[in-house]
Amino acid sequence: MTMTLPDSIRARFPLLENAVYTNSCSQGALSGEVRSAYEQYLTDWDEKGAPWELWVERANSARHRFARLLNATPDEIAVTTSVSAGVSSLMSGLRRPDGRNKIVISDFEFPTIGQIVHAQELVGAKVEHVPPTEEATVSLERMAEAIDDETGLVAITHVCFRNGSKTDVKEVIRLAHEAGALVLLDSFQAVGAIPIDVRELDVDFVAGGTLKYLLGSAGLAFLYCRADLLPEITPVQTGWFADEDIFKMDIFDYSPSATATKFESGTPPIPNIYAGIAGMDLMDEIGIAETEQHVSKLTDQLIEGLDRIGAKLVTPRDPAKRGPMIAVATTDDYGMVAALAEDRILTSPRDGNVRLSWHCYNSEEDVEAVVAGLERHSDLLAR
Ligand SMILES: Cc1ncc(COP(=O)(O)O)c(C=O)c1O
Numbered sequence: 001m002t003m004t005l006p007d008s009i010r011a012r013f014p015l016l017e018n019a020v021y022t023n024s025c026s027q028g029a030l031s032g033e034v035r036s037a038y039e040q041y042l043t044d045w046d047e048k049g050a051p052w053e054l055w056v057e058r059a060n061s062a063r064h065r066f067a068r069l070l071n072a073t074p075d076e077i078a079v080t081t082s083v084s085a086g087v088s089s090l091m092s093g094l095r096r097p098d099g100r101n102k103i104v105i106s107d108f109e110f111p112t113i114g115q116i117v118h119a120q121e122l123v124g125a126k127v128e129h130v131p132p133t134e135e136a137t138v139s140l141e142r143m144a145e146a147i148d149d150e151t152g153l154v155a156i157t158h159v160c161f162r163n164g165s166k167t168d169v170k171e172v173i174r175l176a177h178e179a180g181a182l183v184l185l186d187s188f189q190a191v192g193a194i195p196i197d198v199r200e201l202d203v204d205f206v207a208g209g210t211l212k213y214l215l216g217s218a219g220l221a222f223l224y225c226r227a228d229l230l231p232e233i234t235p236v237q238t239g240w241f242a243d244e245d246i247f248k249m250d251i252f253d254y255s256p257s258a259t260a261t262k263f264e265s266g267t268p269p270i271p272n273i274y275a276g277i278a279g280m281d282l283m284d285e286i287g288i289a290e291t292e293q294h295v296s297k298l299t300d301q302l303i304e305g306l307d308r309i310g311a312k313l314v315t316p317r318d319p320a321k322r323g324p325m326i327a328v329a330t331t332d333d334y335g336m337v338a339a340l341a342e343d344r345i346l347t348s349p350r351d352g353n354v355r356l357s358w359h360c361y362n363s364e365e366d367v368e369a370v371v372a373g374l375e376r377h378s379d380l381l382a383r
């Protein structure tokens with residue numbers, strides 16, 4: 001008998017034996033496969049000493065895996081240690097020849113995007129924020145108003161880390177391109193939970209990492225850059241792994257790679273690459289489209305439960321406008337997270353809300369346990 005999600009894979013995640021885990025928006029649960037990958041790294045180190053050829057090859061495998069995940073080519077992928085590192089390098093080289101120096105960003109960005117974008121003000125950029133709508137979505141009308149003929153870049157988040165709102169990415173990209181602007185998409189809260197196809201989206205830059213829905217660990221991320229844009233971007237934030245030939249060990253000039261490795265920096269994060277590849281392999285086996293479908297049923301069930309107990313939903317209700325994370329208003333987010341943790345329900349706080357995020361391994365029983373937990377601590381729910 002073939003089993004469906006989540007029964008087919010729950011046993012791979014030991015944490016689920018003794019906890020209800022709804023915190024994949026912070027960090028995916030540890031699988032046996034990822035633990036073994038870390039052990040393999042230690043074995044290779046122990047047995048081989050310094051197998052750098054193998055390790056550089058592993059970094060290249062990660063590049064290929066990210067490319068496959070996004071329907072990109074390996075030359076369009078930089079393997080980085082964080083979203084911050086990749087985006088910072090990109091921004092350091094993104095000078096529009098037509099002098100468009102305005103950056104439009106949504107108010108749903110992660111701090112690192114906001115801070116990197118504002119850092120560009122030191123080198124002449126202007127930044128305009130686009131506030132959200134009442135129902136916590138990125139407003140297309142306000143985006144359209146903000147994007148003008150001075151705008152070089154529009155930065156949007158795929159799924160907001162604060163409230164779970166999913167952006168109408170395709171429509172923002174269409175608006176930006178019509179006005180001659182490029183788009184940077186932060187997909188960290190989506191990749192692994194929602195299929196992403198850079199060709200279908202026609203997006204210019206995408207950043208994300210492995211530690212959440214890709215089931216890897218911290219310290220491994222990617223930056224996608226559309227191939228035809230590569231020649232016009234020369235980062236000034238760089239490192240020897242960004243060189244056109246790292247084995248030349250050249251100290252007399254700066255000659256970055258023609259590919260997206262130009263956005264890389266120093267020695268690759270080898271242990272995290274072992275783990276990240278194992279996590280991506282696991283998500284390949286489980287299926288991201290299948291996960292999205294499974295999670296959408298769980299989030300519908302959760303919303304019914306929240307309505308039943310009178311909890312206040314912060315995430316948009318429209319299924320098209322939400323992803324794997326649902327945020328619920330509290331009077332004390334840290335207090336609620338701590339109270340639920342006492343019951344072995346693991347969640348995370350943000351902006352006064354408790355974040356409940358769902359993945360391939362979560363079950364209908366998990367949803368009921370969370371609703372019952374919130375009801376038990378209803379004194380901490382905001383009405
Ligand atoms: C949407 C989003 N962007 C970026 C980050 C952080 O990126 P990094 O620490 O890899 O720079 C996070 C991490 O939680 C995130 O949720």
